[in-house]
Structure formats: C-alpha cells, structure tokens
Amino acid sequence: MALATDTAPANPLLPSVTTIVDRWDETDDTFTLSLAPPPGYRFEPGQFNMLYVFGTGEVAISVSGDPGRSGRLIHTVRGVGSVTKRLRELVVGDAIGVRGPFGRPWPVDAAVGGDLVVVAGGIGLAPLRPAILHALANRDRYERLVLLYGTRMPRDLLYRDLVSEWRGRFDMDVLVTVDNADRSWRGSVGVVTRLIPRAPFDPKRSTVLVCGPEIMMRFTGRELVRRGVDPASIWVSMERNMQCALAVCGHCQFGPSFVCRDGPVLRYDDVDELFEIREV
Amino acid sequence: MSELEARLSAHPFVQGVERESLDSLIAAAVGIVEWEPETIVARTGSFADRCYLVERGDLAIEVHRPGRRPRIIQTVNDGEVLGWSWVVEPYRWTFDVRALTPSTAIALDGVALRSAMEADHELGYLVLRRFAMVIAGRLEATRLQLLDVYGARD
Numbered sequence: 001m002a003l004a005t006d007t008a009p010a011n012p013l014l015p016s017v018t019t020i021v022d023r024w025d026e027t028d029d030t031f032t033l034s035l036a037p038p039p040g041y042r043f044e045p046g047q048f049n050m051l052y053v054f055g056t057g058e059v060a061i062s063v064s065g066d067p068g069r070s071g072r073l074i075h076t077v078r079g080v081g082s083v084t085k086r087l088r089e090l091v092v093g094d095a096i097g098v099r100g101p102f103g104r105p106w107p108v109d110a111a112v113g114g115d116l117v118v119v120a121g122g123i124g125l126a127p128l129r130p131a132i133l134h135a136l137a138n139r140d141r142y143e144r145l146v147l148l149y150g151t152r153m154p155r156d157l158l159y160r161d162l163v164s165e166w167r168g169r170f171d172m173d174v175l176v177t178v179d180n181a182d183r184s185w186r187g188s189v190g191v192v193t194r195l196i197p198r199a200p201f202d203p204k205r206s207t208v209l210v211c212g213p214e215i216m217m218r219f220t221g222r223e224l225v226r227r228g229v230d231p232a233s234i235w236v237s238m239e240r241n242m243q244c245a246l247a248v249c250g251h252c253q254f255g256p257s258f259v260c261r262d263g264p265v266l267r268y269d270d271v272d273e274l275f276e277i278r279e280v
Numbered sequence: 281m282s283e284l285e286a287r288l289s290a291h292p293f294v295q296g297v298e299r300e301s302l303d304s305l306i307a308a309a310v311g312i313v314e315w316e317p318e319t320i321v322a323r324t325g326s327f328a329d330r331c332y333l334v335e336r337g338d339l340a341i342e343v344h345r346p347g348r349r350p351r352i353i354q355t356v357n358d359g360e361v362l363g364w365s366w367v368v369e370p371y372r373w374t375f376d377v378r379a380l381t382p383s384t385a386i387a388l389d390g391v392a393l394r395s396a397m398e399a400d401h402e403l404g405y406l407v408l409r410r411f412a413m414v415i416a417g418r419l420e421a422t423r424l425q426l427l428d429v430y431g432a433r434d
Contacts, residue, residue: 121429121430122429122430123430151430152428152430152431156430177355179425179428179429179430180351180425181351181352182349182350182351182352183340183342183349183350183352185352186380186381187338187355187380188338188355188357189340189352189353189354189355190354190355190421190425191421191424191425193420193421193424194354194417194421197292197359198357198358198359198360212429212430213429213430215424215427215429216424216429216430219420219424
C-alpha cells in the first residue's frame with residue numbers, strides 16, 4: 001500500500017522497538033519523550049508516529065522534534081487517555097514501539113517566498129514545532145515568520161523557554177495569549193483568534209499553518225479568511241482516532257478523507273464545510 | 281491637518297469613514313492620552329464619558345472579586361477600541377481597565393459623540409455599526425473563552 005510520503009517505513013505494521021533516552025514534564029499534564037530513533041528514521045514536519053506502549057496499546061502522536069537533527073526522536077504528549085497516561089509513567093530506559101512516520105506533512109515549501117504564519121492552540125504547538133524549526137533553519141526562504149500561540153492559562157504554556165527565545169529573535173514575530181489569567185500575567189488575555197487582526201503579516205502572501213482543538217481551528221480559519229487570507233493557503237492538522245495509520249481500518253475517517261493518510265494536515269477549504277457538520 | 285486629526289484618521293476603527301462623518305469624530309476627539317503601566321484607566325461603576333481608540337499598548341479589562349485577586353477578562357491592544365459604556369445606558373463602566381504596558385490612545389468625548397449621533401442619524405448608524413462589529417467580535421471571543429477549548433474533554 002502506498003503511503004503519503006517517501007519517508008514511509010518498509011513494513012508499516014511492524015513497530016520498531018526503541019528506548020526512552022530522556023523524558024521531562026512540560027506542564028502539569030504534558031510531557032516530552034526523547035527516543036532513540038530507529039535506524040534510517042527521518043520525518044517531515046507535521047507527520048506522526050504510532051507509539052506502542054506494550055501491554056496497553058498504540059496511540060498516534062505527532063513528531064515534535066527538529067527535522068534537521070536526526071539524533072533524537074521527540075514527542076510531546078498530553079496524558080489524557082489510557083495509552084498516554086501509561087506513556088507518562090514510563091521512565092528512561094523503558095522500551096517502546098514506534099511505527100511511522102505517517103501522514104501528509106505541513107506544506108513548508110509552499111510558503112517559500114511569502115510569509116509563514118503559524119497559529120497554535122494548546123498542545124497544538126507540538127506538531128507545529130518542527131515546521132517552525134524548519135523555517136528558522138531556512139530563514140532566508142521566507143519573508144515574515146509569525147507565531148500566534150494561545151493556551152488556557154500561563155502555567156499551560158508549552159516549550160516556555162523556546163517560545164521566549166523565539167520572542168527575542170529579530171526575524172520572528174511571536175504573539176502569545178491565554179484564555180485565563182490573574183494579575184501576575186503581563187501578556188494578552190483572550191482567545192488566539194483575537195491575535196489575528198493585529199498580527200504582522202501580509203494576508204495576500206501568507207501560508208498559514210493551524211493546529212489546536214477543532215473548534216479553535218474552525219474559528220481561526222474563519223478569522224483568517226476575514227483578514228483576507230486565501231482559504232487555499234490555510235492548512236489545519238486534524239486529530240482523529242487513528243489506529244492502523246494505513247487508511248484501512250476507517251476509524252479516522254473525516255468526510256471523504258482518511259486523516260491518517262490524506263492528513264493529518266489538510267487544506268482548510270477542503271474541510272471548512274465539514275467543520276460545520278455536527279457529526280462527521 | 282492637525283496631529284490629532286491625522287492620528288485619528290489613521291486608526292483602524294476609522295478606516296474608510298467619509299469626510300463628513302470623520303469631521304464629526306474629529307470634533308468629538310479630546311486628545312491623545314498616555315498611560316504608564318499600572319495606571320487605572322477606568323473603574324467599575326464610574327461615569328463612562330470617554331471612548332478610547334488604542335494606538336499602542338496593552339490594557340487589561342478586569343473584574344475585581346472581593347477577597348480574591350482581580351481576574352483579567354480580556355486585553356485590548358494596538359488598533360482596537362476600548363469602551364462602549366458611553367453609548368449604553370446608564371453610561372457606567374462595567375469593568376475596571378488597567379494599563380499593562382506603556383499605552384497611547386485617542387480619547388473621544390462620549391457625551392459629545394452621543395449628541396452628534398442623535399443630531400445626525402447617518403453618523404449614528406455608522407458609529408453604532410462599527411461598534412456592533414467590535415462588540416460582536418468580543419462576544420464571540422468571550423464565548424470561545426467560556427468553551428474552555430484547551431481543557432479536558434467532556
């Protein structure tokens with residue numbers, strides 16, 4: 001069976017067994033695993049792996065590391081389901097199964113020559129991190145590089161040190177907002193869509209990558225279009241119940257698309273009507 | 281063209297306004313205000329006789345809660361509008377407003393603007409239509425905040 005990219009593994013159903021080299025907490029419920037990558041492993045920004053916790057099950061997790069560095073395989077995970085909660089209990093040296101990478105990546109090349117705008121909500125920053133790192137490694141290929149990042153509360157900010165570093169750069173604009181804050185927070189309060197009207201980018205020359213909860217992406221897409229961005233230049237990363245990752249089982253079907261194969265990155269104008277349907 | 285007129289004309293809220301209506305807005309403009317961080321711009325319950333077109337800065341709309349720390353509801357930033365209580369009876373600020381960063385804004389006299397809108401319904405429709413868009417945007421954002429989209433799933 002053909003997979004979406006040429007980075008597909010030889011036998012996509014067979015997990016490679018690897019070990020946890022490092023792990024650290026990002027927030028109260030989110031952590032990052034650093035794995036030894038299987039031999040020859042490489043990925044493109046936006047792709048995901050199936051992580052197999054032996055005796056518990058498999059879960060689809062986007063790769064959140066630097067695509068330009070092959071030494072470690074990085075995943076940032078929110079421990080909310082049975083598999084991800086078990087993942088959180090694993091320690092350095094534990095074995096883990098990895099299948100992948102799967103899926104259609106972010107169209108980072110389509111943005112070349114124009115502005116690249118990244119809109120992240122909550123843990124949605126994790127699948128976007130490789131795209132940002134790729135853009136920074138190829139900074140001269142893009143005009144403006146903009147990150148709009150919204151999360152629930154200040155303590156939920158992901159990659160705090162990295163985001164601070166990005167904010168300090170002269171070649172990147174970073175706007176951060178939180179939904180809830182007390183007076184100890186000095187930044188913006190409000191949903192991430194409120195950043196869009198004042199973000200410094202040219203809507204006619206921008207490619208926008210969006211990842212976050214589905215409802216956040218729906219309203220973000222609408223606000224981007226209102227700002228003047230072409231719907232065909234907006235890309236969203238969908239989250240669905242992915243099991244086989246090979247477009248066979250159908251669990252991840254979203255309208256006519258299999259998110260594992262046709263996505264997770266989909267063009268906004270291909271899915272915007274599906275966002276409005278109550279049950280897809 | 282005076283500096284105040286030029287700066288008012290450049291504010292996003294005023295973009296595309298016809299000359300006659302723009303003159304009415306200019307007549308209602310009382311000056312440029314600057315706030316240092318921690319300046320209280322408005323207090324809940326006080327008379328709302330001003331509306332501000334924010335040029336630069338970050339302003340927190342807050343609600344004070346007896347015995348608890350004030351909570352920030354939203355922030356208002358560059359190019360946005362602060363305050364619509366001047367157009368809604370009983371013309372009292374509904375929340376506190378505090379400057380977070382050095383901020384500048386064009387102040388409009390709400391009482392004078394209301395009178396001008398009463399006298400010129402075309403101006404009144406234009407201003408209220410623009411405020412309706414501001415209010416609708418804030419309402420949509422507030423509803424999204426209430427959804428707590430980043431919280432645990434139901």
